[in-house]
Every structure is written in C-alpha cells, then in structure tokens.
Amino acid sequence: xxxxxxxxxxxxxxxxxxxxxxxxxxxxxxxxxxxxxxxxxxxxxxxxxxxxxxxxxxxxxxxxxxxxxxxxxxxxxxxxxxxxxxxxxxxxxxxxxxxxxxxxxxxxxxxxxxxxxxxxxxxxxxxxxxxxxxxxxxxxxxxxxxxxxxxxxxxxxxxxxxxxxxxxxxxxxxxxxxxxxxxxxxxxxxxxxxxxxxxxxxxxxxxxxxxxxxxxxxxxxxxxxxxxxxxxxxxxxxxxxxxxxxxxxxxxxxxxxxxxxxxxxxxxxxxxxxxxxxxxxxxxxxxxxxxxxxxxxxxxxxxxxxxxxxxxxxxxxxxxxxxxxxxxxxxxxxxxxxxxxxxxxxxxxxxxxxxxxxxxxxxxxxxxxx
Amino acid sequence: xxxxxxxxxxxxxxxxxxxxxxxxxxxxxxxxxxxxxxxxxxxxxxxxxxxxxxxxxxxxxxxxxxxxxxxxxxxxxxxxxxxxxxxxxxxxxxxxxxxxxxxxxxxxxxxxxxxxxxxxxxxxxxxxxxxxxxxxxxxxxxxxxxxxxxxxxxxxxxxxxxxxxxxxxxxxxxxxxxxxxxxxxxxxxxxxxxxxxxxxxxxxxxxxxxxxxxxxxxxxxxxxxxxxxxxxxxxxxxxxxxxxxxxxxxxxxxxxxxxxxxxxxxxxxxxxxxxxxxxxxxxxxxxxxxxxxxxxxxxxxxxxxxxxxxx
Numbered sequence: 001x002x003x004x005x006x007x008x009x010x011x012x013x014x015x016x017x018x019x020x021x022x023x024x025x026x027x028x029x030x031x032x033x034x035x036x037x038x039x040x041x042x043x044x045x046x047x048x049x050x051x052x053x054x055x056x057x058x059x060x061x062x063x064x065x066x067x068x069x070x071x072x073x074x075x076x077x078x079x080x081x082x083x084x085x086x087x088x089x090x091x092x093x094x095x096x097x098x099x100x101x102x103x104x105x106x107x108x109x110x111x112x113x114x115x116x117x118x119x120x121x122x123x124x125x126x127x128x129x130x131x132x133x134x135x136x137x138x139x140x141x142x143x144x145x146x147x148x149x150x151x152x153x154x155x156x157x158x159x160x161x162x163x164x165x166x167x168x169x170x171x172x173x174x175x176x177x178x179x180x181x182x183x184x185x186x187x188x189x190x191x192x193x194x195x196x197x198x199x200x201x202x203x204x205x206x207x208x209x210x211x212x213x214x215x216x217x218x219x220x221x222x223x224x225x226x227x228x229x230x231x232x233x234x235x236x237x238x239x240x241x242x243x244x245x246x247x248x249x250x251x252x253x254x255x256x257x258x259x260x261x262x263x264x265x266x267x268x269x270x271x272x273x274x275x276x277x278x279x280x281x282x283x284x285x286x287x288x289x290x291x292x293x294x295x296x297x298x299x300x301x302x303x304x305x306x307x308x309x310x311x312x313x314x315x316x317x318x319x320x321x322x323x324x325x326x327x328x329x330x331x332x333x334x335x336x337x338x339x340x341x342x343x344x345x346x347x348x349x350x351x352x353x354x355x356x357x358x359x360x361x362x363x364x365x366x367x368x369x370x
Numbered sequence: 371x372x373x374x375x376x377x378x379x380x381x382x383x384x385x386x387x388x389x390x391x392x393x394x395x396x397x398x399x400x401x402x403x404x405x406x407x408x409x410x411x412x413x414x415x416x417x418x419x420x421x422x423x424x425x426x427x428x429x430x431x432x433x434x435x436x437x438x439x440x441x442x443x444x445x446x447x448x449x450x451x452x453x454x455x456x457x458x459x460x461x462x463x464x465x466x467x468x469x470x471x472x473x474x475x476x477x478x479x480x481x482x483x484x485x486x487x488x489x490x491x492x493x494x495x496x497x498x499x500x501x502x503x504x505x506x507x508x509x510x511x512x513x514x515x516x517x518x519x520x521x522x523x524x525x526x527x528x529x530x531x532x533x534x535x536x537x538x539x540x541x542x543x544x545x546x547x548x549x550x551x552x553x554x555x556x557x558x559x560x561x562x563x564x565x566x567x568x569x570x571x572x573x574x575x576x577x578x579x580x581x582x583x584x585x586x587x588x589x590x591x592x593x594x595x596x597x598x599x600x601x602x603x604x605x606x607x608x609x610x611x612x613x614x615x616x617x618x619x620x621x622x623x624x625x626x627x628x629x630x631x632x633x634x635x636x637x638x639x640x641x642x643x644x645x646x647x648x649x650x651x652x653x654x655x656x657x658x659x660x661x662x663x664x665x666x667x668x669x670x671x672x673x674x675x676x677x678x679x680x681x
C-alpha cells in the first residue's frame with residue numbers, strides 16, 4: 001500500500017469511524033478542538049509526513065502531506081487545528097526556526113502532543129497586516145509584548161502560537177514586523193472566544209506585557225513580513241479548500257440522487273471541482289519540485305473557495321426549505337450538514353487570504369496590473 | 371522551426387487572420403502563408419500537441435491541423451495529407467451523437483455542415499451513428515458550399531452522394547477519439563482565453579482614464595484576474611487523463627472561459643474593441659464559434675449529467 005492507501009485504511013478503521021460519528025452527532029454549535037484522531041495519526045508520524053524523521057515526520061514529500069489532508073477531510077476528520085499547527089506554524093519553524101526551536105517544538109507538534117495556532121489578525125487589520133499594531137518592546141535581552149489579536153481560530157485549544165508583532169517603526173508598514181513564538185497558557189495572555197455564525201468560534205487573544213526571551217523570535221528580527229509572504233505560500237495549495245468543497249458537493253449530489261433532482265448545474269459544478277483539484281495538485285507538484293508559484297497558489301485557493309457559494313445555492317434548490325434545518329432537527333437532510341456548511345461557507349472565502357487578496361496576487365503577479 | 375518561433379509576437383497578427391477567406395467562393399486572404407504555416411506545424415508535430423493547441427488558440431490560428439490529428443486516430447494518413455472532421459448535420463447537433471449517414475457498398479451519402487477547411491483538405495472524416503468514413507474531397511459525389519459565419523472561419527456545407535469512402539465501425543473507438551479531440555480543443559480555447567486576457571491587460575496598462583492608467587482599477591484588474599484563474603484551472607484539468615468525462619468537462623469549462631474572456635476583452639477595450647483595428651473583436655467573433663465547436667454548454671452539461679447519474 002502507498003501512503004495514501006495506508007492513511008485511508010486507517011481512517012476507515014472502526015475506532016476512527018466511531019470518533020467521526022461522535023463528532024457528526026454533536027449539536028449544531030459544537031466546536032471540535034484537539035482530536036484523539038490527531039494523536040493516533042501522530043503516533044505513526046503521519047501528522048507531518050513531509051517532515052524529516054528527526055523532527056517526527058516520515059521524510060516524505062508535499063504530495064503525501066496533501067494526500068493526508070485530503071483523506072482526513074474525505075473521511076470527515078476536521079483539519080483546521082492540524083493545518084494551523086503543522087501546515088503553518090510547523091512550516092515556519094521548519095524553514096526559518098532556529099535549531100533549538102526545531103528540536104524543542106517540531107517533534108511535539110508532529111506527534112500531536114503540542115498544538116499551535118496563528119496570531120496575525122488584529123481588530124484594526126486583517127488582510128492588511130502591514131498595519132498591525134501589536135508591539136514588542138525590547139526588555140533587556142528579551143521582549144515584552146502588548147496587543148490584541150482577534151478572529152484567529154482554535155487558540156483556546158492550542159499550547160502556543162506564532163504571533164506577528166511590530167519591533168520597530170520606520171514609517172514603512174511592512175518593515176519592522178517580527179514573528180514570535182508565544183505560549184498561550186501563560187500569565188499575560190488572555191484567550192477568550194468570540195461567537196461566530198459557524199460552528200467554529202473565533203478567539204480574541206489579549207497579550208498584556210508578556211515577556212519573551214530572544215529565543216522566541218522566529219526568523220530574522222524585523223523581517224516577519226518577508227517570512228509571512230514567502231511561507232504562507234507553502235501551505236496555500238488549494239488542496240484543503242478543494243477537499244472541503246468536494247465533500248460538500250458530494251453530499252449535495254447524494255441528496256439530489258435521493259430526491260431525483262440531479263441537475264445539469266450540479267454536473268457543471270462537478271466539472272469545476274475536477275478543475276479545482278487539478279489546479280491544486282499542480283501547486284503540490286510545484287512544491288515538490290521546489291518551485292512554488294505565488295500566482296498559481298493564489299489561483300488554486302481562489303478557484304476552489306469560490307465554489308462554496310454556488311454549491312450551497314444548488315443545495316437549496318435540491319432540498320428547498322428542508323436545507324435550512326439544523327442537525328438539531330431530526331428531519332434535516334444529510335443530518336444538517338448542508339445547514340452547517342451554509343453557516344461556515346463565508347469563512348472559506350476569508351481564511352488563508354481573502355478572495356480579494358488572491359485576486360490582487362493574480363492581477364499583480366500574473367498580469368502586471370495594479 | 372520550433373513552435374514558439376512559429377507562434378511569436380511578430381507572426382501572431384498574421385496568424386490571427388489567416389483562416390479568413392473572402393465571402394462566397396473567394397480565395398483565402400493569404401493562401402501561400404496558410405500552406406506554409408500548416409506545413410511547418412506538421413513538421414513539428416512530434417511536439418506536445420496540447421501545447422501546440424494552446425499556442426494556436428493564443429494566435430487564434432485556424433487550420434485543419436487538430437482535425438487531422440484526431441482523424442489519424444481512426445484512419446492513419448500519409449504525412450502531409452490533411453483531414454477535416456464532418457460531425458454535424460445541423461448546427462444544434464452534438465459531436466457526441468453525430469446524425470446517421472447512409473453507407474452502401476463502400477459509398478457514403480450524407481449532408482454535413484460546419485466542416486472547417488473542407489475545400490482545402492484532402493479528406494473528410496465523416497462520422498454518423500457508429501460509423502466513420504474517410505472520404506476524399508476531390509471526387510465525384512462530393513460537393514462543398516461555403517458558409518458565412520461570424521468568426522470568418524472557413525466553414526462549409528458538404529453534400530455526399532454515393533461518395534467512395536473507407537468505412538469503419540467506431541462504436542468502441544469514437545468516445546476516446548472524441549475525448550482526446552475535446553482535450554486538444556479545450557487547450558486551444560484556454561490559449562485563446564489567456565491571450566484575450568493578456569491583450570486586455572496590456573491595453574489597461576496603456577489606456578489612461580480619470581488621471582491614471584486603467585490598470586490601477588481593482589474593479590477591472592480583479593475581473594481579469596478571476597478569468598485568468600479560471601483559465602489556469604481548466605489548463606490544469608487538460609493535463610489529466612483524457613476520457614469521455616474529462617473531455618466533456620474540459621471543453622465545457624474552456625468554452626465558457628474563452629467566451630467570457632472575449633466578452634471582457636471587447637468591453638474593457640471600449641468602443642475601440644469593436645473596431646477592425648483591435649484584435650479584441652477577433653477573439654469575440656471566434657469565441658462564438660469555437661466555444662461550442664464540440665457541443666453547446668447545454669449538450670455538454672447533459673452529457674456530464676448522464677455520467678454523474680451513472681457514477
């Protein structure tokens with residue numbers, strides 16, 4: 001069996017399927033966090049299969065990491081905390097962390113005993129991170145952080161976070177941003193939840209004079225902007241967005257079959273997701289060949305995430321008002337999965353760079369506009 | 371000559387109008403160039419045909435080349451011999467279900483319309499029902515009439531009356547041949563879509579309005595960026611394994627993005643885009659024909675729906 005087949009077989013095992021069934025039976029507003037399934041995957045080195053073995057991975061490549069993400073999502077295992085912990089924070093540490101940071105954190109992240117999240121967005125800046133205000137002041141040989149981060153996800157379940165803070169003010173917004181590893185369960189860090197329309201809530205993290213040593217700096221001092229722009233690209237393949245869209249569309253197609261309402265529009269959406277899948281895998285191949293494409297990854301993310309709205313509209317045509325019933329209601333089609341997806345849907349065009357940021361990257365990078 | 375030499379910035383303006391022919395039975399605009407380009411293309415046919423199709427689409431280059439490649443899968447031809455596909459009796463026919471033809475004693479009787487370059491090629495590949503017939507154009511029993519279309523293509527109605535032919539049952543082969551032909555045509559459409567977008571992006575960089583280049587407008591730039599991403603997604607799909615489903619998917623989505631890119635090209639060029647001086651209108655004209663060359667969107671969605679219902 002190849003890696004994908006092994007993962008698929010494991011995810012189809014009774015204990016994983018029982019855990020997935022348990023999550024599906026949760027009430028409409030329940031949020032999942034640290035999953036036992038992550039630990040089971042971590043025990044096998046599968047959470048980060050593309051990392052070197054000395055850091056808890058299997059020494060495989062981006063294709064296996066993408067296959068893992070796809071199989072998790074196809075099997076109904078939420079991947080958000082896994083993506084934040086391994087795909088983003090872990091990737092930053094692997095590429096730009098110090099040797100000590102790698103030794104300290106990567107094995108724990110890879111086996112799922114430690115989880116990490118991201119603190120970039122602030123109340124006054126989202127897509128425009130050059131305007132961030134969280135401040136890190138020099139304090140002896142270390143730093144003291146003050147600021148508020150919001151609309152981040154899963155911080156209430158995580159142990160640490162990658163936090164962007166301003167370490168100098170030169171008048172140029174992009175300059176003087178530094179990335180820090182912040183312990184989330186620490187005096188001076190206050191995590192609270194912000195209720196959201198979706199099942200997953202946002203969090204607000206207030207950092208009030210947290211002192212960090214110089215070892216907490218990830219990458220070069222003042223160079224966080226460059227890091228954020230170059231490394232976020234490594235996670236943005238569109239694989240996860242496509243897989244989420246595919247799971248939703250397949251649910252809708254099943255409903256259409258069951259109700260005799262298969263339509264040409266669904267057939268076209270099916271074709272479009274096949275194109276989204278092909279484009280996402282093109283980005284994975286680019287990563288495997290060590291030539292990531294900023295424009296290509298923006299196109300892959302944009303194209304996949306733009307399909308949630310038409311799929312949800314199609315779902316409403318198939319089940320009518322029944323599509324609005326929540327999982328709390330026994331008559332809800334697909335056990336409320338469509339209703340839940342409708343509430344989560346807007347986040348997919350916002351997360352990992354909004355649709356407009358993706359279009360900006362395509363317009364500037366591929367067409368020389370703006 | 372390499373493909374990129376053949377389709378470079380200097381040759382493209384010529385290639386974009388090379389398929390044109392004066393109304394009626396007139397001679398092509400540049401008959402010698404037509405022959406030379408096709409010969410050069412045939413010589414470089416060992417190259418990736420999908421890549422060649424994309425370059426042809428960017429140049430809006432019309433020729434029997436892709437039809438010849440498709441026909442050779444059923445009736446291998448000697449080098450240099452050209453073939454036109456004859457798949458439709460009516461404009462609403464889908465190439466996935468060609469109208470029947472009558473075959474008697476190796477002779478074919480049929481009417482086919484929208485046959486490109488019928489008067490230039492050596493043979494016609496006529497498909498009807500489960501039968502394919504290779505018919506030499508220059509023989510008694512074959513009459514061609516020029517059609518006149520918005521794309522200024524070289525389209526013909528062909529009447530076959532007991533025309534001598536090589537005949538084959540293609541029940542098993544045709545779906546695969548059609549799928550691969552659709553993938554190549556989809557590559558052509560993606561090439562044309564991306565070229566229309568680039569043409570328009572270049573215009574937006576030069577054209578100033580309200581005190582700045584139009585290229586600075588996010589409203590306009592994002593529309594082109596979205597179309598470009600659509601085209602790239604279809605391009606990625608074309609690189610997947612061809613089969614009847616992927617062929618129909620690719621040509622459906624490629625047709626849509628080619629048409630929309632051409633529409634935006636004309637609109638964003640303003641009134642200039644509607645003039646003969648601007649190639650935006652050439653993309654617009656061609657899209658009306660090319661986008662539905664292998665089936666209307668309705669036909670293609672219906673095909674895909676049938677496949678989906680069986681999945």
